[in-house]
């Protein structure tokens with residue numbers, strides 16, 4: 001079995017002993033030791049349960065994370081076990097998770113990202129498609145059925161906001177929706193960079209009654225088997241296992257029951273999804289950073305040069321501890337945010353009042369901005385501390401380094417986060433009564 005495993009990678013650069021030390025189990029152990037004093041028992045228990053599932057799954061299926069594996073093959077098993085999303089209890093679709101919320105998502109993501117970062121990214125896009133259906137299902141059977149398929153891993157999902165000509169400027173869309181007499185809509189236009197687009201059975205898409213008019217936006221659920229759905233793959237070399245779509249919607253008819261938000265409701269629905277989306281990206285980034293630091297810490301504690309472990313050279317040890325300290329602090333901040341978010345959700349019965357939700361927009365941008373930047377730095381520097389071994393394909397470091405290059409673009413670029421934060425700061429200044 002060991003022989004079979006090795007042939008899936010290119011030539012092994014790293015020695016057997018260190019490669020074994022970098023196992024999923026050991027990286028989890030490093031993470032858990034770091035979190036022992038920080039997490040509450042229920043958080044830790046769930047984290048360990050998710051980790052156990054990932055370790056068993058990896059072993060049972062002889063997963064090497066080599067280039068020939070299809071991460072989409074793993075979705076049904078993770079869905080069945082309840083590790084695709086823990087954002088909600090999902091009682092309306094008889095899923096009834098006993099542990100859920102933003103903190104549960106942080107724990108789940110730490111476990112899943114260590115297992116396979118590209119799988120975790122693809123799963124995150126399905127969660128983005130689940131959120132709007134969760135908010136706007138109105139107990140309609142078809143919407144509940146689709147939500148259940150996403151949550152339980154029957155099919156991945158995607159969210160279609162970006163267009164070839166409208167990226168950062170997402171509210172001035174060109175994709176149109178024309179309402180018909182029977183309440184259905186005809187959609188026409190192009191979308192791009194939809195994570196999971198070519199693999200999804202259903203997607204959530206935005207369009208507008210009048211081009212460039214954000215006040216006329218609407219939100220739709222689309223069955224990708226319908227006529228008028230055309231999707232080709234956009235290949236992003238940094239994430240070769242994730243399938244992104246470029247879609248052309250040609251007179252695609254959306255029946256009334258699939259209209260999640262009619263004309264005029266789209267922008268509000270879009271903004272309401274941005275807080276969980278950005279916190280989700282921040283969680284992903286923090287998980288990637290821990291995975292990178294775990295790799296580098298194990299390597300630096302085992303790799304010998306000049307007759308001693310490289311950790312003991314100040315250039316290595318001080319850089320690694322600098323990354324480690326900053327990551328620990330951001331993790332504490334994010335954990336605090338998640339717990340606070342969960343307690344507010346509980347207090348307000350699952351839907352946050354508008355003023356609170358708006359106040360969280362700034363925090364979500366701050367975390368997304370900060371963690372994406374941190375991920376670009378930590379994943380690069382941690383790989384660097386592993387020398388040549390950090391650059392070859394024998395470990396997940398290569399995936400982590402590559403993924404850290406996309407973090408600042410997805411979910412709104414760095415400059416767009418700056419822009420949102422500066423508007424929020426102006427608002428806060430005005431509210432301060434100075």
Ligand SMILES: Cc1cc2nc3c(=O)[nH]c(=O)nc-3n(C[C@H](O)[C@H](O)[C@H](O)COP(=O)(O)OP(=O)(O)OC[C@H]3O[C@@H](n4cnc5c(N)ncnc54)[C@H](O)[C@@H]3O)c2cc1C
Pocket residue numbers: 125158159160161162166167168169192193194195196236244406409410411412413414415416419
């Ligand atoms: C891997 C990946 C996955 C993605 N997944 C999805 C998805 O699932 N669904 C989806 O809808 N989209 C998705 N996207 C699209 C992503 O959200 C956009 O790429 C992003 O919003 C930037 O848009 P753009 O690419 O058109 O860049 P542009 O808008 O063309 O930006 C170009 C540059 O200009 C800067 N800029 C633009 N406007 C301003 C401004 N006002 N002030 C200062 N600087 C500005 C930007 O920061 C950037 O540096 C994904 C993208 C990638 C790469």
